[in-house]
Amino acid sequence: MTVLSVLRTAAGPARLAITHNSQQVAKMSDHRAMNIIPSRFQWNKFKDMLHLYFVGAAIPLLAGIGITNMMVGPATLSEIPEGYVPREDEYYKSPITRFLVRNFTRNEQMEYEKKMQYIWETEHKRQLRLIEKRVKKLMAERGDYKAWYYTPHIARKYQRIVRKETEELMERRPAA
Amino acid sequence: MTDPYSDNLFTKFCTSVFNTIDKPVTWFRERVVVPNRKEYPWYHRSYNRVPTIDQCYTDDPVCFFEANEQWIRDRQVDREIVNILRQRWRDCAFYEGVDAPVKCVELQKISEDAETNFFIKYGDLSAYANVKDCYMKQKHRMLWERRHGPVGTGMKTEQ
Numbered sequence: 001m002t003v004l005s006v007l008r009t010a011a012g013p014a015r016l017a018i019t020h021n022s023q024q025v026a027k028m029s030d031h032r033a034m035n036i037i038p039s040r041f042q043w044n045k046f047k048d049m050l051h052l053y054f055v056g057a058a059i060p061l062l063a064g065i066g067i068t069n070m071m072v073g074p075a076t077l078s079e080i081p082e083g084y085v086p087r088e089d090e091y092y093k094s095p096i097t098r099f100l101v102r103n104f105t106r107n108e109q110m111e112y113e114k115k116m117q118y119i120w121e122t123e124h125k126r127q128l129r130l131i132e133k134r135v136k137k138l139m140a141e142r143g144d145y146k147a148w149y150y151t152p153h154i155a156r157k158y159q160r161i162v163r164k165e166t167e168e169l170m171e172r173r174p175a176a
Numbered sequence: 177m178t179d180p181y182s183d184n185l186f187t188k189f190c191t192s193v194f195n196t197i198d199k200p201v202t203w204f205r206e207r208v209v210v211p212n213r214k215e216y217p218w219y220h221r222s223y224n225r226v227p228t229i230d231q232c233y234t235d236d237p238v239c240f241f242e243a244n245e246q247w248i249r250d251r252q253v254d255r256e257i258v259n260i261l262r263q264r265w266r267d268c269a270f271y272e273g274v275d276a277p278v279k280c281v282e283l284q285k286i287s288e289d290a291e292t293n294f295f296i297k298y299g300d301l302s303a304y305a306n307v308k309d310c311y312m313k314q315k316h317r318m319l320w321e322r323r324h325g326p327v328g329t330g331m332k333t334e335q
Contacts, residue, residue, distance in 0.1 A: 073213030080219045093218050112245075116238050123237050 068095055223249060229307045240308070247307035251298055258294050261287040 026034040072095040080086060088107050089098040139148045153159070226246055232239035265283040269276035296317075301309050317327065324332045 070209045071212055073209070075216050075218035078217040078219065080222060086219050090218055091221050098218075116241060119237050119241055127235075 065096070229311050244307045247310065254294055254298065258287075258290050261290045 026036055074093050074095065075090075075098075077093075087102075088105075088109075089101040092098050092101055136148055139145050143149060223246070226242040227239060228246070229240065229243040232243055261283075265280055265287040268280040268283050272279045297314075298305075298310065301313065321327060324330070
């Protein structure tokens with residue numbers, strides 16, 4: 001950062017030269033004059049963004065990665081010892097990946113087992129639902145069980161009266 | 177006998193130009209970086225064998241899932257095997273150049289046999305294939321062979 005502010009103070013005279021040596025001058029009411037120069041906005045914005053992305057992001061990340069590789073270093077590939085179950089992060093080479101796997105990632109074997117448990121559970125539910133569907137279909141076809149598709153007729157006497165009246169009506173109007 | 181490439185002035189010049197970058201970097205790595213590190217291991221994941229699709233019941237989706245995962249891993253292994261055999265043939269052909277059709281015949285035969293077998297097992301299944309599709313492909317091939325004879329001898333028409 002100090003490098004860049006030194007550059008800024010060093011460029012001071014050059015900047016004054018740019019602003020004060022232009023041909024166009026606007027003489028306003030006061031004794032001072034405004035020098036009209038082309039806009040330096042894009043150039044300044046570019047330098048600002050470049051500075052941010054390098055000093056804020058690229059240099060710290062590269063320094064971190066470099067120091068990790070110099071201090072800790074990658075692992076060496078070796079055979080799994082007899083009867084030893086490695087930790088999840090011992091399956092990866094880079095120390096940064098190992099750190100992320102140790103602290104932030106899900107366990108791959110656990111997710112596999114969870115997926116199998118989910119499949120097993122939903123398969124049980126599915127079989128039960130298939131049986132329900134089949135039973136309902138048979139009840140609809142045969143109509144021999146009281147659970148679905150059964151309306152209890154309790155008003156049989158009213159049904160008889162209505163039927164008798166309908167028959168008498170039909171007799172009186174033969175060709176209706 | 178000395179290496180014919182080393183007592184050549186031009187070669188020495190080229191080597192020293194290379195060493196202007198190589199020597200400092202190598203020194204830094206061997207004197208500063210490597211002693212500061214500790215050796216520690218990492219391992220390749222080893223998967224247990226599970227029942228294959230022909231040993232699963234039809235109404236067992238968990239068994240199917242495990243067989244499918246195993247089939248995907250085995251397919252990847254077979255792809256790498258075919259790639260390695262092909263690469264061996266290609267390296268031989270590159271080394272021999274014009275003599276390749278004569279000198280690399282064994283490697284060519286091995287590579288082509290591996291490709292054929294890979295295609296028999298995994299070829300022409302879609303990108304979304306699973307282990308059941310592969311198993312059915314085998315079944316259909318065996319049926320076809322039962323009706324028409326070995327693959328490659330043509331279909332028998334109705335007589």
